[in-house]
Amino acid sequence: MSKEKNKQNRHKLIEYANGPSLEEINSTVAVPRGKGFWKTLFAYSGPGALVAVGYMDPGNWSTSITGGQNFQYLLMSVILMSSLIAMLLQYMAAKLGIVSQMDLAQAIRARTSKSLGIVLWLLTELAIMATDIAEVIGAAIALYLLFHIPLVIAVFITVFDVLLLLLLTKIGFRKIEAIVVCLILVILFIFIYQVALSNPAWGDMFKGFIPTGKTFANSPSIGGQTPLTGALGIIGATVMPHNLYLHSAISQTRKIDHSNEDDVAQAVRFTAWDSNIQLSAAFLVNSLLLIMGVAVFKTGAVKDPSFFGLFHALSDTSMLSNGILIEVARSGILSTLFAVALLASGQNSTITGTLTGQVIMEGFVHLRMPLWLRRLVTRLISVVPVLICVILTSGKSEIAEHTALNTLMNNSQVFLAFALPFSMLPLLMMTDSRAEMGERFKNTLWIKALGWISVLGLTYLNLIGLPGQVEDFFGSEASKAQLVLADNIAYFLILCVLLLLIWTVVDLYYGNKRFANSKKTE
DSSP states (O other): OHHHHHHHHHTSSSEEOOSSTTTTTTTOEEOOSSOOHHHHHHHHOSHHHHHHGGGSSHHHHHHHHHHHHHHTTTTHHHHHHHHHHHHHHHHHHHHHHHHHSSOHHHHHHHHSOHHHHHHHHHHHHHHHHHHHHHHHHHHHHHHHHHHOOOHHHHHHHHHTHHHHHHHHHHHOHHHHHHHHHHHHHHHHHHHHHHHHHHOOOHHHHHHTTSOOTTTTOSOOOBTTBOHHHHHHHHHHHHSOHHHHHHHHHHGGGEEOOTTOHHHHHHHHHHHHHHHHHHHHHHHHHHHHHHHIIIIIBOTTOOSOOSHHHHHHHTTOGGGBOOHHHHHHHTTTHHHHHHHHHHHHHHHHHHHHHHHHHHHHHHHHHOEEOOHHHHHHHHHHHHHHHHHHHHHHHTTSOHHHHHHHHHHHHHHHTHHHHHHTHHHHHHHHHHHHOHHHHHHHHSOOHHHHHHHHHHHHHHHHHHHHTHHHHHHHTTOTTOOHHHHHHHHHHHHHHHHHHHHHHHHHHHHHHHHHHHHHHHHHHO
16 A cells, blocks of 8 residues: 555655655665775765865855955965864764764654754755855856856756756766766866966965964954954855755765664765765865965955956956966966856756755655756745846946845855754754764764864854844945844844754754653663
């Protein structure tokens, strides 16, 4: 009877789902046993690349490049700290998926009430749509810059990346991983080439990895940005909630024997290796972006920090700081490569964003829809604010249009500040739990300590940055009354976040206690 029901469900666009995470690809990739380190690592490599994409998406670009142009190498230490925290959180997310055989959304839903599950689902959906806005803007601008397609049409073309997704679902998960890795390498090599040509001051760059009191200072203010706001921008664009949900799901794609602890331990170990290698590549890309801001452009030369401004700056010899760069820029290759990397980044994020959407929908509300339909719905919703922005500024100057799109992309990231604590805190609580993870796989003391420092620190930084983000919605020429209103809205939102966090922690605490007691009675 249940098999018949499953067959009927397959013909429905929206169906009930309460099985393994990403059931179509769960435990589908075979891994060797008793083989050498490199052969085993290769078999486990791939999920880390899909996760790393979120750490080098279009939302990261302007924060890193502008931070470099304004403050030289001062914020390199922020990129390093963000990357190390990301490695720690992604390790815990992958471990949760492998050991518990549940993704983060499923694990939260299993330990909390239905009403809280729906609230957290809606919150996470908003965060995914916010990142999708950045992808729409990035891809549309790349199409405009490369092929001179009008922006309105380019925005609509981004909707058709659903056809790319349909193709990818037919070729197998291992090939999807390979495509993502290739796109990451394209981005990486383009920026290595551009930075190598610029011949940066390597000594000053390495000094920048050591944080100082100036790193999070409120002065000086350059172009409306201080080191603190620059640091918050980099942190907010780097550590994203959807990556934790995604990693806890795709870490389960490898076929392992869960009744054998050594098999599980091997999966955890090699998944951590894969994740850390790929996130190191993301760290390198973000570092190269900041170095570009310092070494490629003359200090303060780029007045337009949007993708348009950066593209034109790479072909404007008056803005470049190096003789070799100036010669290469005349050919137009620097700006073209930048746009190609931007397009590759947007397409990578398309794949991972859609998979994450399916994970949270199945995990929180036990509903599933085809990947192509899910992508079509979320992309159409994300396209609306971008289209409105383009249409409203179409009669204004080119700079006004570019600034408006850049502001929309930056403002869309405000939802990430809301959603991040609601993925980090549950992740930490569950991986700290002996009942959830077992004695062997629960967090060690030093991981637990570093985890709490990271989670509380990131939550604090996201919340203190919220007033500034809300103020940005009122523009650069906001009145005093508007700024007061923005701050009041921000403080109300912070209060809501804290109350919802308390609800989440209490629900998880009692849910975990019930689970521990049920295991004792078995």
